[in-house]
Amino acid sequence: VFVPTMGKESNFLVDFAAGGISGAIAKTCTAPIERVKLIIQTQDANPRIMSGEVPRYTGIGNCFARVYQEQGLRAFWAGNGVNIIRYFPTQAFNFAFKDTIKGLFPKYNAKDDFGKFFAVNVASGGLAGAGSLCIVYPLDYARTRLASDVGSGKKQFKGLTDCLVKTAKGPKGFFSL
Template identity: 35%
Template sequence: MIPCSRVSILAEERESERAAAALEMEARVSVCGRGALVDGGTRKFLQPLHHQQQQTPPSLNRQTQIGTVPQLLAGGFAGAFSKTCTAPLARLTILFQVQGMHSDAAALSKPSILHEASRIVNEEGFRAFWKGNLVTITHRLPYSSVNFYAYERYKSLLESIPSLQSQGGFAGADIFVHFVGGGLAGMTAASATYPLDLVRTRLAAQRSTIYYQGIWHAIHTICRDESFFGLYKGLGATLLSVGPSIAISFSVYETLRSYWHSQRPGDSTVMVSLACGSLSGIASSTATFPLDLVRRRIQLEGAAGQARVYNTGLFGTFRHILHTEGPRGLYRGILPEYYKVVPGVGIVFMTYETLKKLLLHGPSNS
């Protein structure tokens, strides 16, 4: 016989997993520059603590739960703060990714992070590490809001499918709903906020010559020079990377966490979540980085009045890069991407939990 208290805890765990799924999909798709990643598994790292909170009796849950809007704001601010802290590495990633598009950048056949960082400081000043960060922050809240809302709608739609209803107690059905619903929500949020992602890339890729003066100037200039559809260059590569990114991040994280718990039952420390999440982010970044690089290059096609480099679409761009730069060309900038995974995850995790505590125990909740 299983004690009633244990049955109750198991039931609450199941409900907590469904609620946590809406949050865990916010990060890695982050079309805002692989934040992904950071952006890519960040919400998953909140699951263990979320599960611990949900295991408390319902009477305590009612007292310690924050509303949807404060939770959304806390998640958005945590993501924005993390992006700000890791912005220098994110900009280095973008600068390396777009090398090879034009002859002046192609000269750097062996890019060095230290060399490029020194160039930025000497030629553009220290503040240039945060070029495009304002639009990153501006992108975060609407992206989170659309993702959260769309996930709930898609989840309800999927759960209304008769074949899934007949397997309501089957774990595979829940995974399918979370995975497909999260993927569709990520694609919806990416499409809705994509112009901000493109503008961020254009601003971050500028070096000593400034063509775009800010967010609104960039949007106006792109529409004038390249038409309204110029704001959606590279969207196809973004949507193609959403599914594999979530799948890899989800699978690696859950596999590592399950293995760890099988070896050490009951051990759900922050460091375990951070380690598993970081490894899942690295795996996801490695697998989908070529798509992200192609996306960045397509986003910069025709920027600042420069001649087009790629005229054959997504797959033609892949072939062009492989032909001119070799397979390694698809991984330009992967090192700074790796370097920002662990601090990015840690900052998001700590900021999110700190804000939740402040919202729970602040003056308005006392």
């Protein structure tokens, strides 16, 4: 049991689970929008679109319609499993570690010294976020690659493991991340 500066008891595992589960639900709800955004953002680097094999997407509506027509409703959640695997620990670590990191800083009262209290909160939140990002960045890369795989033909990757293995075996390995 960890006792944060505010005097409330906090259970690290409960905070970890609460942060992770809430993040997973949020990402699943927004997955279709995220998928369309990634397809449009990455289409200029997509070899199948650049070669003319798959036509360019002309906008958000066109992308939604074509993904549904070419790949079906489930395609809007392509890469979402990886997204959850990536986002769960990000949110879980952020949520669970913020108070732990905050405990490393001097304690300030919000009413007496709001500026310093605010700075400690921003710094502890930022450090928790930066630490989480270092851990989950390879998963973010894989999610982007999986979600931007377009068209109704053969996919470039079979899933998360295949994407990470092919990246590691590439000319620059994980340094290409």
